[in-house]
Amino acid sequence: MEAVQDKFFALGSDVVLTLVADPKINVAPLLIKLKRTIIAFEERFSRFKATSELSNVNHSAGLTVAISLEFSKLLRTALDWARDSGGIYNPLILPSLQAAGYAGSWPHPADADLSTNFASRRNLAPAAIKLEPGHITLPSDSALDFGGIGKGYLLDELARLTTTQSREISGFWFSLGGDIVAGGLDQFAKPWHIGLARATNPNELAGEFVAANAASSIAVATSGVTKRRGTNSQGRSWHHLIDPRTCLPANTNLLSVSVQSTSATSADVLAKCAVILGSTAARPFLRTHNIDHALLQLADPQHSVIALNQADERL
Numbered sequence: 001m002e003a004v005q006d007k008f009f010a011l012g013s014d015v016v017l018t019l020v021a022d023p024k025i026n027v028a029p030l031l032i033k034l035k036r037t038i039i040a041f042e043e044r045f046s047r048f049k050a051t052s053e054l055s056n057v058n059h060s061a062g063l064t065v066a067i068s069l070e071f072s073k074l075l076r077t078a079l080d081w082a083r084d085s086g087g088i089y090n091p092l093i094l095p096s097l098q099a100a101g102y103a104g105s106w107p108h109p110a111d112a113d114l115s116t117n118f119a120s121r122r123n124l125a126p127a128a129i130k131l132e133p134g135h136i137t138l139p140s141d142s143a144l145d146f147g148g149i150g151k152g153y154l155l156d157e158l159a160r161l162t163t164t165q166s167r168e169i170s171g172f173w174f175s176l177g178g179d180i181v182a183g184g185l186d187q188f189a190k191p192w193h194i195g196l197a198r199a200t201n202p203n204e205l206a207g208e209f210v211a212a213n214a215a216s217s218i219a220v221a222t223s224g225v226t227k228r229r230g231t232n233s234q235g236r237s238w239h240h241l242i243d244p245r246t247c248l249p250a251n252t253n254l255l256s257v258s259v260q261s262t263s264a265t266s267a268d269v270l271a272k273c274a275v276i277l278g279s280t281a282a283r284p285f286l287r288t289h290n291i292d293h294a295l296l297q298l299a300d301p302q303h304s305v306i307a308l309n310q311a312d313e314r315l
Contacts, residue, residue, distance in 0.1 A: 001020050001021065001022060001023075001170055001171070001185075001187045001188075001189065002020070002021065002022070002023040002187060003018055003019070003020050003171075003186070003187040004018070004019050004020075004021070004027050004028075004031065005017065005018045005019075006031045006034075006035060008035065010038050010039060010042055010176075011038070011041075011042050011046070011150070011151060011154075011176060011177065012048075012105050012106035012107070012177070013106075013151075013176055013177025013178075014175075014177060015038060015175065015176055015177075016173075016174070016175040017031055017034050017035065017158075017172075017174050018172060018173040018174070019031060019162070019169055019171075019172050020169065020170050020171035020172065020173075020184065020185065020186060020187050021168055021169050021170055022168070022170075025168045025169075027166075027169070030162065030165060030166055030169070033161065033165070034158055034161065034162070034174075037154075037157065037158060037161060038154065038158070038176075041150070041154050041157075044068070044070065044071065045071075045074065045146050045150055046105075047094065047116060047145050047146075047147065048104065048105040048113070048116060049116070050113055050115045050116055053067065053068060053071050054071075054144060054145075054146065055115075055116050057071075057136060057138055057144060058094075058116075058118060058138070058143045058144055059115075060138070061121075061138040061139060061140050061141070061142055061143065062137075062138070062139070062140030062141075063137070064130075064132075064135050064136070064137045065135065065136060065137075066134055066135055067134065067135060067136050069134075071136075072131065072133070072134065072136075074146060074149075074150070074153055075091075075129075075131060075136065075144075076131065077149065077153060077265065078091040078126075078146060078148075078149050079091070079126050079129065079131065081149060081265075081266075081269045082126040083126075084289070085269060085270075085273050087125065087126075087244055087245075088243075088244065088273040088276055088277060088285075089148055089149070089244075089269050089272065089273055090123070090125070090126055090148075090244040091126060091144055091145055091146060091148065091149070092123055092124050092125070092126055092128075092129070092142050092143070092144060092145075093123050093145065093148075093242040093244055093247070094118055094121075094143040094144065094145035094147075095118050095119055095120070095121040095122060095123055095142070095143055096123050096242045096247040096248065097145065097147075097240065097242050098112070098117055098118060098119035099119040100232065100236075100238040100240075100242065100248070100249055101230050101231070101232035101233075101236070101238040102228065102230075102238065102240050103117050103119065106228060109228070109230055110230070110232075110233075118143035121141050121142055121143050122141050122142060123142070123244060123247050124139050124141070124142045128142065129144075147240075148268070148269060148272050149265060149268055149269055151176040151177060151179045151221075151264070151268055152179060152219070152221055152263070152264040152265040152266070152267055152268025152269065153264070153265045153268070154176065155174055155176055155179060155180070155181040155219065155264035155265075155268075156181065156219070156263050156264050156265050158174050158181065159172070159174070159181045159183060159217060159264070162183070163183065169184065170184050170185055171183065171184030171185045171186055171187070171192070171214075172184060173186070173192060178222055179220070179221040179222065179264060179267070179268055180194055180218075180219070180220045180221075180264075181217060181218070181219045181220075181264045182194065182211060182217060182218050182219075183211075183216075183217035183218075184214055185214045191210055191211040191212065191213060191214065192210070192211045192218055193208055193209075193210050193211075194208065194209045194210075194218065194220050194260075195207075195208050196208060196209065196220075196222065196258045196295050198297065198303070198305075199224055199226050199255035199256040199297040199303070200226075200255065200297075200303050206295060206297060206305050207258070207295045207305065207307060209258075209260045209293060217262075218260060219260070219261050219262065219263055219264040219266075219267045220258060220259065220260050220261075220264075220267055221258070221259055221261075221264060221267035221268040221270075221271045222256055222257070222258040222259075222271060223241065223256065223257055223268075223271040223272040223274075223275050224241075224254070224255050224256025224257065224275055224297070225239040225241060225249075225250070225252065225254075225255060225256070225275065226239075226255050226256060228240040241272060241275055241276055243276050250275065250276040252275055252276060252277070252278045252299075253278050253279055253298055253299050253300070254274070254275045254278060254279055254282065254296055254297065254298060254299065255297045255298065255299045255303070256275065256296075256297045257271045257274040257275050257282065257294060257295070257296050257297070258271065258294060258295040259271040259274065259286065259291055259293075259294045260291070260292075260293040260294065261291060266289070270285075270286060270289055270291060271294075273285065274286055274294070274296070279296055279298055279306065282296060283296070283306075283308060286308060287308075291308065292308070292309060293307075293308065293309055294307075294308035295307055295308070296308065
C-alpha cells in the first residue's frame with residue numbers, strides 16, 4: 001500500500017490529508033474533493049471572513065435571517081454540546097474572546113478586521129438563540145463563533161466523505177492543526193498510532209493513542225493554553241480558551257488535554273472543556289462523557305502527565 005499526502009494551510013492551521021491505497025488507485029480526485037470541502041467550510045463558517053455566512057448572522061443579530069442547511073446542522077450540534085457540557089462549551093463567547101486579544105486570524109491575532117470585531121457585545125447563554133428550520137434569530141447583543149467545535153465537526157465530515165465516496169481507500173489520516181481522525185490501516189497494514197507531544201517540548205512525546213483495529217476509526221483532539229496566546233493592547237496576557245463562567249481566559253492548572261473519542265466533534269469539545277475545568281474536575285467530567293482515554297498535562301514544576309484510562313496514571 002502507498003500513502004499519498006496533501007499539505008496546505010487553512011483554518012489558521014496546518015492541514016495534512018493522508019490517504020492509503022494500492023499504488024494503482026488514483027486518489028488525487030478524492031484529495032481534491034476533501035481540500036475543497038475544507039476551503040468551503042472556512043468560507044462559510046470562519047469568523048475572520050467578513051463575507052462568511054457566520055459573519056452575516058453576527059451582523060444581523062436581533063433579526064430573523066435565513067441560514068443554509070449546513071449552518072443549521074453545525075449550529076444544532078453546537079447547541080447540543082453546550083447543553084451536554086453544562087455550559088462549559090458556549091458558542092456565544094466570541095465577544096470575550098475578542099476582548100481578551102484574539103480578534104484577528106492566527107498567526108496575527110491583533111490584526112482584526114473591524115467589521116468582524118464584536119468585542120463590545122456580551123456573552124449570553126446559548127439558550128437565547130432561536131433556531132427554527134431554515135432561520136436563526138441571534139440575540140441582538142451577542143456574537144456566535146464555531147471555533148470550539150468547527151475543526152472536530154469538519155474532521156468527522158471528511159471521514160464520512162472518505163468512507164462513503166471510495167471503497168478503494170484502505171486507510172486515511174487527517175489532521176487539522178493537530179486534531180486528528182483516522183480510519184482503516186496505515187501503509188504498513190497496521191492500526192494507526194497517534195503520538196501526543198509534550199506541551200512544554202513539542203519534539204518530545206508525552207504519550208500515544210492507538211486505534212483498536214482496522215474496523216474502528218480513532219479521533220483525537222488536543223487543546224491547551226500554550227500555543228494560541230499573546231498580550232493585548234493593555235499589556236495583559238491572554239490565551240484562547242475562555243471560561244464562560246468568568247468571561248475571561250480560563251484560570252487552569254492544565255497546560256493541555258488530549259482526548260480520544262469515537263468522533264472528532266466530541267473530542268474537540270471535551271478537550272477544551274477539560275482544560276477550562278482544571279485537572280480535579282476534568283477527570284470526572286470526561287468519564288461522565290464516556291471518555292476512557294485522555295492525557296492531561298499539568299502546569300506544575302514537574303510538568304506531570306496524567307493518563308486517563310482504567311486507572312489514572314501519573315507519568
